[in-house]
Amino acid sequence: MATCSDDHTHLPQADPNLEPEFRAVMGIIAFHSFLENQLCDRHPGQDLSKLQSSILIRLDRPKRLGELARDTGTLPSTMTTAADQMERIGLVIRERDPNDRRAWLLVLTDEGRALRREYTRMSRMLLQDLLQLDDGELEVLARIGTKLHTNIQLAIQNPELIEKLDQAPNEGSLT
Structure with a gap:
């Protein structure tokens, strides 16, 4: 399960007189905290762990489990466990890699693609509509x-x- 913080602290306004390095860091921290809290509060995949959500986001195309493990900085065994759980709830399936029959690809199901589209919609809403980025x-x-x-x-x-x-x-x- 993803763990959401109940602490939606007020972020102080960045001091325009601070060095640009500090203003950039403060902006990145505020941006991350805000988006993480918003996605957590309105999370379309409430029952997914952060790793499973990361896998879902990264599956823009079928990928090998080893590639996903490298991309997410996890051990292959951890990736296998996450993939097994996602397969049980119907978000992904495994298919043989046509280029290497020894390898397996993780592929989104229709339900997985729909959830990924919802993640995209929510991200766009937060970034463009709420934060007003064109x-x-x-x-x-x-x-x-x-x-x-x-x-x-x-x-x-x-x-x-x-x-x-x-x-x-x-x-x-x-x-």
């Missing part, structure tokens, strides 16, 4: 989000990059 702003946010995610994964997989930055401040890049 299509262009949403695309810019998506590009920034992808860049953040890519570089965070790079830093997690290569902790020496953070140490290198710490030793040579203001050089600005992990690569």
Whole structure:
């Protein structure tokens, strides 16, 4: 089960006099907290764990369990358990990979696709209607989000990059 926090704390207004780095961090934290609480409160898949919701979102096409495990940062055994649970409730099925008959793909069922569409609708409602982001702003946010995610994964997989930055401040890049 996803665990929702009952603590919907008031987020103070970001001080426009703070350095842009701090305003950016505060904005990201506020954005994450707000979206997580809204999705949790209005969650279309109330009985899904965060991992299962993440799998559902990532299944834009059939994917191998190993790929999903890497994408979600989980162990293959954890992914198998989550897939088993999702299969039991009718959201996914397993199909043989036509390119490698030894491998299995996880595929959304009609019910899984409908729930994924509801996640998309809710995300669009929150991002565009409530937060008033137009299509262009949403695309810019998506590009920034992808860049953040890519570089965070790079830093997690290569902790020496953070140490290198710490030793040579203001050089600005992990690569």
